[in-house]
Amino acid sequence: MQSAVHDKELFRLVAEGDEAAFRRLFHAYVPKLLPAVQHLTKNAAVTEDILQEAFLKVWLSRDKLPEVEHPRAWLTKIVYHQCFSYLRRQAVHDKALHVIGEQPEATSMEDDLAFNRLLRTVAEAVQALPPQAKKIYLLSREGNLKIPEIAAQLGLSPNTVKNSLVRSLQAIREQLAEAGHVLPLAVLWLFLFGE
Template identity: 65%
Template structure:
């Protein structure tokens, strides 16, 4: 396992330099390990293939960040699980919408109203994020959109973890104030999960 870790770090360094052969080697080393995991979660071969393709596309597109990753296998697994659970969440929402349509117009109207309210709430969150100072916006997006943890953001931006944490807390408070001004009252803990 330790040898694999050293090999993966070496491959990550080569991929960061644009080495396509190293990328292919990493791909062929991990696909046999990742396919069963994703297939177990999604139960669909085509979706499994898409998720693996998307994962390795992210590896290639973010190759400049690869040398800083200490545990390549864990990093790849985190991306795979994030992609898989995102797909499962979308599928669940899709099935709920289909179920609501099957139950009838009255329930559908309620579901539609909830979807409109949720979309409006997300729009307000987006507006609030755009109003954040550039550094705070960058930290917020790395946390929420890229799924990075505080220590990872701190390392990437060369900041202290406390600075990152404080920035996130201030950003969430600013977003909450913006939401309240827009007629939505949300506890800070709910915003932390968005």
């Protein structure tokens, strides 16, 4: 069992940018956290993604590590937050699929035309975004990058990226509404960001 004193020392080293200490922290905690995450997600690949995302957050927030009094509890909280974010997204995704699944399977030519108009309106709305917002949106939607990955690639804070995506979603939603397309926010988010 790893001691809290040892963990605090690792946190201090990670806060200073010590990558070897970060690897030790990762290898010490992943085996402890993996079974619980696996139990919640029921998916090995998702479990791995969640753990990697959680430790990426630790690295990106390393300046806060010296203030953490209970490292194990803090790490566990971050991992569980990632789990529940995934489960919440999955529930929205499943609900959207269920709603879509209730629609008749055969689409008419009119439905196809409406969908193509919707795609054109979204493309126009994306083109109208400010350059940085457009870049962030495209990295998210077409590059399939997560907020921390976009932040790291563009040298921005994750909050800046998240706020930009929210503003882009609002702008796209307004343009869709002006064009007569009304989608529930959850379905629009799934359509635009695939989450």
